[in-house]
Amino acid sequence: MAETKENYDLTPRVAPNLDRHLVFPILEFLQERQLYPDEQILKFKIELLNKTNMVDYAMDIHKSLYHTEDAPQDMVERRAEVVARLKSLEEAAAPLVTFLLNPAAVQELRADKQYNLQMLKERYQIGPDQIEALYQYAKFQFECGNYSGAADYLYQYRTLCSNLERSLSALWGKLASEILMQNWDIAFEELNRVKDIIDSKSFASPLNQVQNRIWLMHWGLYIFFNHDNGRTQIIDLFNQDKYLNAIQTSAPHLLRYLATAFIVNKRKRPQLKEFIKVIQQEHYSYKDPIVEFLACVFVNYDFDGAQKKMKECEEVIVNDPFLGKRVENGNFSTVPLRDEFLENARLFIFETYCRIHQRIDMGVLAEKLNLNYEEAERWIVNLIRTSKLDAKIDSEAGTVIMEPTQPNVHEQLINHTKALSGRTYKLVTQLLEHTQGQAAR
């Protein structure tokens, strides 16, 4: 079983698309779940930290890994180096930082960027060099793990920066900082900002654009599964044609998260059908219990298979760093997403099952739903009462009888034609726009 757990662990595929700092929460999670030996994770952490400036932290880990008290020489040296560099950067950025710390001075800034630059130069002798220094300083702060400082500075930097390229990377930095500080609302705003830039900006090659989208989606995973409204938003973002294409070409493992969101989210049913097609297409390149569950229910109508997959899904969700978030509730710790997922998955099965049946034995149904007889009956009664299900229970025979779902001919006809008027209307507006556009030319 342990082996399969590792098989479903996406960390190796996700990590390359993340920032170093963003990988830490994942590693923490893995350590907690004890999927891998502790030592391995610690080693990996040190490796990660070596490229960052969080030397102290690295030293701590080193100590706990090798059970020694002294840190290796190169780390000590590196620490000195980092501190020195921090000092020099601090000095370089000092004028601007002091300016920004002064609330009265900040009041003077206006929405006009040009004006601001002019004003800074004339009255405070702050030129492009200092602004650049601010960026470097903020980056360094981020490297050192001081995310809130980095976020603040980057925010300020963006108001002053005129270089688009730089501005974008500042934005990425800000996004990372907010994610690491777990300010989900702000992070989400930043995410949208980055997304707008990626979509509107012209990239050197389509390749770059795709890569950027993929990064964005990966980073977004933190937000979507923590933000209250995230599950709708993840579908909104991932299911856009451009992003879906990117997933299919380069990161099919993201399908897991999208699939989960689809199952959990009831409001996005209409898009589900499209998504099922995508799953079928990508079947060969990516397999995952969650994705397979959808395939079982909606492609093969293999309900027993779906049943089995559901159990595997549970395992996957609990062990996934993004999906398996725990909530401490007194002495229990529960994974809210898991419960939600199971509930919805059950509903999925049941709905489809009912659609093709006329009469179902309650016992079998209970078994299929992973409930006992009483519970199943109550569950169904509830469904009938809330008129989600058009059925009756025959308690003598112990069966549920579906009402024949003969579609009304009249209704069908209306369904067929309803969309037509809208389409025609749209067509006419398009036509008019077009002719107007031509006339204007």
Place this chain on the structure above:
Amino acid sequence: MSRFFAQGGSDSEDESDIEEEILEDQNNDINNRYLQDNSDDDDDTDTKRVIKPTKDKRFEEMTHAVEQMKNAMKINDWVSLQENFDKVNKQLEKVMRITEAVKPPSLYIKTLVMLEDFLNEALANKEAKKKMSPSNSKALNAMRQKLKKNNKLYEEDINKYREAPEVEEENELEDEDDEDEEDEDEEDDDSKEAVTDEGVGDTTDTRWETMLNKKDKQMEKLLSKDPKEITWDWVNQKFKEIMAARGRKGTARFDLVDQLTHLTKIAKTPAQKLEILFSVISAQFDVNPGLSGHMPIKVWKKCVLNMLTILDILVKYNNIVVDDTIEPDENETSKPADYDGTIRVWGNLVAFIVRIDTEFFKILKSIDPHTREYVERLRDEPMFLALAQNIQDYFERMGDFKAAAKVALRRVESIYYKPQEVYEAMRKLAELVEEEEEAEDAEEESGPISSFIVVPEVVPRTPTFPESGRAMMDILVSLIYRNGDERTKARAMLCDIYHHALMDNFGTARDLLLMSHLQDNIQHMDISTQILFNRTMAQLGLCAFRVGMITESHSCLSELYSGQRVRELLAQGVSQSRYHEKTPEQERLERRRQMPYHMHINLELLEAVHLIGAMLLEVPNMAANSLEARRRVISKNFRRLLEISERQAFNAPPENVRDHVMAATRALTKGDFQTAFEVLNSLEVWRMLKNRDSILEMVKARIKEEALRTYLFTYSSSYESLSLEQLAKMFDVTEAQVHSIVSKMMINEELHASWDQPTRCIVFHEVQHSRLQSLAFQLTEKLSVLAESNERAMEARTGGGGLDLSSRRRDNNQDYAGAASGQPRDWSGQNRGGGYAARAGSGNRGGMQMDGSTRMVSLNRGVRA
């Protein structure tokens, strides 16, 4: 065929070339008539000639006479020779008068020399003389006397000419361009004759001896030179001389090659050697005239060896640069090997390698594929691959990645169609060849003259192959994607897809195809790329079938089979069409495009796959829509075949693939899956497949499934309920499968029924519309079609405005065939991915602007982080 004869245009003349040689020896009379005809014809047929100054006209007449004399000489016909000689003399007077020249034209002198030589020979050959007919020998004697008298007049000129024929010729060249051209053609003919068949007639032989003598003399001159006296200048001058003779009359192509080859041995500097080597290769290419013929195999091999030597030089002396853009300076090659700066030599390695490859192709095409020889030739392929690999390496080292990509494409094109087994075999062969080659080399080195510039074999003579063909493809293809130009990339992409399909990676292959957007613009590409595209589609279809994706397989192949021109589309033979007569020109072009046999895709297998796919899709479809006939046709081709077979009064036992599938179809329509499978199982073509058993299993499973569906469609109206168990038993399928299949049908509303779970039965619902209702349905459907077509018209005009329109179309990805039923356009027509493009749309990949680059996304993944 030489241009000289083709000019005539009339049939009799076309043939005359061959016939002459065969008939003439035996029958002189006929000969005469022929010749006479010829002379007449020539005058007639030269109608296209523009009016020329009298001088030229006279000259031409004289040339004609000389020409006829040559012909007469060839067949030892002294009578006509004599006649013509008189004619020439008469014309000479005219010419001299017009040109007011003191000296007779060199053409005349040359003729005299020729005649004299020929005469002496004829006299010396006593035996032949005896055999001559009386009239002929009489003419011979008369000729001897006349010539003696005549030659005395021009003794001086003749002697001069004998001393320096080259100079004379050159003058002549300048004077008479027209004449030269015709002569050349004549020469073409001659040399070809000599190449192909040495013993046409005694007389030709003798004439050739004289020629040989001449060139032997030249060779002698080259060889006899004392090595010490050879200087760069001398070699350079010689080289120029020989090059000037290229393409001129009197220079046999083989000799040119020989002479040049000798020159390479005495070249003084590496650069000079290089320059001469380039000329050798060009001369070797010249050996084969015309487009349709191919290079002799020996020459081809030598050519490859020469290329390798060039590379040796280039690798060893890396200050030498090959370039074809600049005109190098005269004495560039005199710079010694240790010269500091770069030495530029004119040449184009890519063009050479491409030419070598095409020649190899042509050689293969001209050999009967069922002979041993063909296999022998195939063994030469590693040799070519080694060369290509070396050149590519060289270019990469020089930083010329564009050229490297082009060479890489050649390599890709020679391995993409090889399945792993064949690739493995080639790899082993290459290792074997290595040993043999070493032995051969030893022999060669013991040749008489060793060259001045000895170049050690720096570049390896054998190709190195990675373990798997896939690995090799990956390396080459990614190089091309990075550096190639549009066409190179497109071709490489197609080869890549083909190879993926060959390896049964259908998913990867399909994704590549969809992402590259090749099917959108393939009809703008050149024909050979289109053929490659068709081949790729065919292979993709086969691949989809092998992995059990029938629908995909069918949509790949249906277009190839939409007109009965598969052979043509895949360039695997020419199909005769009743309605469309081809001109010989077209036919020749087509022949040139043909694929060599070892690259063919088995057509029977392809047909079987296509028809079986169509059957599996079409039979249940027909059953489902039996009432509203031909409303939804999936495969037109299949429907047509079915109709034909149904029209027959008696069905004979199946013979070809088509009959088999039709027999299977008849069984399947009745739900008799066993018979259907047995009929298909008896097909011969299955042995072409690697994992035959598993594929047949798949086919069987699919047949069962479709039989079940067909059965339900056909007979559901006769049942109130049907038990799961019974169905499972009837079609020998597991209950779970039946459940899944039937459920699918219910959800898709193909079957109006539902399960009764406690009793495990299907309960059928009676659905019947009144006439009014069904009419109303028809009306709404027509309305939506109308709306759709409006939108489409709008979209076409505004250039694809509405995004939501296309997404809606995606929903009803209904009839592939409808879209594919297409217009029978010419070549391009078949490629427009009607069916498949529809799938591309539904594949959600539309609107992404990237070609090959996407592939690199996955390769470069995670650069950041």
